Amino acid sequence: MQRHRQVRADYLRDLARIQGKADPSPPSPREIPPEERCTTCGGPTFVMSYGRVCSLGLHDG
Structure with a gap:
């Protein structure tokens, strides 16, 4: 389940980057x-x- 969430998060982040809706770098951990x-x-x-x-x-x- 954890792996599925990570893969989905990576996919959505990459999709947003391709569409120009997101910063290309992931946010730094708090x-x-x-x-x-x-x-x-x-x-x-x-x-x-x-x-x-x-x-x-x-x-x-």
Whole structure:
């Protein structure tokens, strides 16, 4: 499913570029503040009712 989404996003981005509706370069990823990074692996986190959780799903942050 994730691969399908990536392929579709790439296709739509390329189509918009060909039609002249989009910037030729993809937007840069947003900078994640240090307090929102996982202390174990440095990946992004999100807040659950019991605290911050690593979005990679491998461990609690």
